[in-house]
């Protein structure tokens with residue numbers, strides 16, 4: 001009985017990990033590495049990344065983050081498409097906001 005319990009621990013850990021990864025993907029689609037590159041090339045003209053981590057930051061939810069990225073996108077003349085917006089949002093969330 002004892003050996004059964006021990007040998008099932010890695011299985012349970014793997015199942016939990018897979019569940020967490022899936023939940024993250026379900027929340028936000030996109031490619032964070034691509035978002036990071038897009039951000040570095042296009043998004044640091046008006047503000048740097050310190051606005052994402054300041055105490056008084058304006059964005060307090062995933063919905064707010066998506067709205068703000070869309071708003072800043074409108075001010076740029078790049079017209080990023082939906083996939084690029086998703087990549088940017090995912091990058092900002094993974095690196096700074098960390099909404100679940």
Ligand code: HEC
Pocket residue numbers: 039042043044045046047051052056057058059065068069072073075076088092
């Ligand atoms: C034309 C200037 C401009 C550009 C370019 C720009 N932004 Fe912004 N952004 C702003 C302004 C202005 C604010 C509001 C800053 C404040 O409230 O002090 C802001 C705020 C933000 C915030 C919210 C920060 C917070 O307080 O939580 C996010 C997220 C953001 N920008 C993302 C982006 C992204 C992603 C890009 C590139 C696609 C981008 N911005 C490019 C002007 C710009």
